[in-house]
Amino acid sequence: MSIIKNAKEFFGLAPADAYHDDAYYGEDVHYESQGSAAYQPRREPGYEYGSDYGRERGAASAPSRHEPVSRGNVERAGSVAAGPYVPAVVPVRLTSFTQSAEVGEPFRDGDAVVFDLSGMDLDEAKRVLDFASGLCFALRGQMKKLVPRVFAIVPDGASISTRELEEAARLR
Secondary structure, three states: OHHHHHHHHHHOOOOOOOHHHOHHHHHOOOOOOOOOHHHOOOOOOOOOOOOOOOOOOOOOOOOOOOOOOOOOOOOOOOOOOOOOOOOOEEEEEOOOHHHOHHHHHHHHOOOEEEEEOOOOOHHHHHHHHHHHHHHHHHOOOEEEEEEOOEEEEEOOOOOOOHHHHHHHOOOO
């Protein structure tokens, strides 16, 4: 029986010993004081835990993480001050999966991408299509099938007609 008991103890299946009955735990030392005053936490007069809940911050204090901080008059490189961004339609003809970045980068920047998979193997074309559908899901875009093996991905909020996409793919 001792071999089985030892195996149970080794794998942690034996009942737990009563560790609190050990003589070591009876030797706890109780300190009379809280220690030196230098180690006491500083407290503001009249401050209680949670008393600042709902209190407005003063103008001299740092802004909260939800308040926008003005960084001056900074414009993005390539931004146009005269109106909103108009997405372009970027045609891409792929021959292998390694060129998938040619689809992803313009779409990430806010442009619609028309890509032709007719020059690819079926397995690689499926991989590119999975990649493009993941882009659409992540960036809330739309994917449109124009003709077999020619697809378009359009960013969220862009108003580009199917006719414009077909013209970019040279289908019209």
